[in-house]
Amino acid sequence: MTPAKLVLEDGSVFPGQSFGAAGEVTGEVVFNTSMTGYQEILTDPSYHGQIVTMTYPEIGNYGVNEIDVEHRVPSLSGFIVRELSRIHSNYRASGDLDTYLKKHNVIALSGIDTRSLVRHIRTAGAMRGILSTTDADNASLIAKAKAAPSLVGRDLVREVMSKSVTSWDEKLDDWTACEIGAAVDSGGGTHVVCMDFGMKWNIPRHFASRGYKVTIVPGDTTAAEIMKLSPDGVFLSNGPGDPEPLDYAIKTISELLGKTPIFGICLGHQLLSLACGAKTFKLKFGHRGANQPVMDLTTGKVEITTQNHGFAVDADSLPADLEITHRNLNDDTVAGVRHKTHPAFGVQYHPEAAAGPHDSHYLFDRFQDLLTAAAV
Structure with missing residues (x-):
């Protein structure tokens, strides 16, 4: 060598x-x-x-x-x-x-x-x-x-996001789908639009395995362009770097709030929080691994999660219409939020795993519940 x-x-x-x-x-x-x-x-x-x-x-x-x-x-x-x-x-x-x-x-x-x-x-x-x-x-x-350039203040999303609108139909492999119970068609033709900020592919695989119609759009797509696609729900993906420079995404999410159910993961969770008026900060060394403990405050259960992020939502900056739903048990940072009046929530970790434990796949069920309620 x-x-x-x-x-x-x-x-x-x-x-x-x-x-x-x-x-x-x-x-x-x-x-x-x-x-x-x-x-x-x-x-x-x-x-x-x-x-x-x-x-x-x-x-x-x-x-x-x-x-x-x-x-x-x-x-x-x-x-x-x-x-x-x-x-x-x-x-x-x-x-x-x-x-x-x-x-x-x-x-x-x-x-x-x-x-x-x-x-x-x-x-x-x-x-x-x-x-x-x-x-x-x-x-x-x-x-x-x-x-070398710092990650703070840089827009890295534009370097990794998709460049055009595409459809997605690849599902979870048979072993994974059977193990987490996502192979059952529960979507009923539901259309989910995924804003791609650097999305892991196992996320749309989860949606496709539930029978959803899945459309992936670049992370800089406007709210008007997304609503023209007639989504039943919008997903905000993970992605790299500092969320605060992504003013175009924050604007889009703020305009989508109240119009359609929203589910955010990792960077998507941070952007949702920023769109609601919260702030983010850079962690000292971040959370990265498939063994991060998180407590779901709504149930009191602890789940072992997959995480990959260097920034987090500032708990003290949360506006009155956001509530904390999950906490990271290593350092008590915010690991999940929910809007009190709009059907929107996000988590700081990766329920789709790949690789990692499947403790958090219930969050896809919670999104399904929002989609079902909105369709009534």
Whole structure:
């Protein structure tokens, strides 16, 4: 393997070995605590602009396949692991991780002390960094890391969202649909329009598996254009980066409130909250992993959730017509909100999982209930 380095803007240096593509890339360095699901993480558009570190020590042991992708191509800036598995073994595998990353021009690093890196990020906070296989000079790399753009204030959504209106009919695979009970046609021809801010594909798979007609529109589509599609409900997708610069999306959502049921996930939840008058803030190191505990305040139940976000809704800024429905039990941040008078709600995590536990799939039932009530 070729020598390579991760260098952070604060001067921290982590030498290791390169795999995947060769070259140099900058991004915000973050970590994910999932034990599995690296292919879904690689292809999640919410990671656009970030260098992702996996805390699980060995990655790549089950290879890659064409089924578990969550978008057309990987969107993240770079990938870091403690150890890259030299072999892969899984009946679904169609290739190995190293070759997959080379194919999609993703620079990756192995052989570093990921535990040390993660502890540093938890203490100092997520920060800009650079992965390089071409520059070995620490001073040069530190300067490049410091010069890299921050995620705060940037509109990353326009770089990953769909560019045209499309229909979606792909459903969950038989195993997943059977396991979560979403294969039953409960939509009755219901039409859901999904605003794509960088949407994971398992979300429209859930909707299609319920019998919905699913239309995907770019995240900058106006409320008037959406209403011309005659939706029975509107979904607000996940996506990368800071929600506050997305004034076009916030305006659209504010105009849709009260006209149709709305369900938001992750960035969509943040945008819904902003459209109602709340504020957001950047977390110190974010929530990323398939093992994040959340309490549903309406039932008192605790669910283990999949999360991927670096910003959160400020609880103290919530207007009177929004109420908190879920709390993150690690730090008590807002994990879900509901509008008190309009049929609209959002959660800060991913009930569609992929990869992750299925504790939260009931939220699709709650959206179904809103759609049914609105149709009466």
